[in-house]
Amino acid sequence: MTDRRPLRLAERSARPEVEFTFDGQTVRGRAGDTVAMALWASGCRVLRHSSKEGAPRGVLCNMGICYECLVRIEGASVRACLQPIAPGLVVESGGRP
Numbered sequence: 001m002t003d004r005r006p007l008r009l010a011e012r013s014a015r016p017e018v019e020f021t022f023d024g025q026t027v028r029g030r031a032g033d034t035v036a037m038a039l040w041a042s043g044c045r046v047l048r049h050s051s052k053e054g055a056p057r058g059v060l061c062n063m064g065i066c067y068e069c070l071v072r073i074e075g076a077s078v079r080a081c082l083q084p085i086a087p088g089l090v091v092e093s094g095g096r097p
């Protein structure tokens with residue numbers, strides 16, 4: 001089996017850059033990235049904290065099943081792993097189930 005990772009990284013790097021904000025900080029992703037993957041690629045691992053214990057939460061399944069990656073966009077809680085980035089998108093941590 002051939003490892004396609006280097007090719008995928010090269011394909012991602014060829015896509016245009018897209019800027020959005022996360023908790024007021026500018027983040028640069030690539031067109032076609034989800035919010036989760038753009039944040040992951042920029043080094044951000046914590047997207048919210050659990051309501052009971054305040055434990056950090058981030059990307060777990062990366063396919064929309066676990067709801068661990070909830071963030072807030074325009075006041076609504078959305079799964080970061082399913083939300084594509086867009087220029088000027090305003091994303092905040094702390095989405096609630």
Ligand code: FES
Pocket residue numbers: 058059060061062063064065066067068069070079080081082
């Ligand atoms: S990481 Fe599981 S729903 Fe997003």
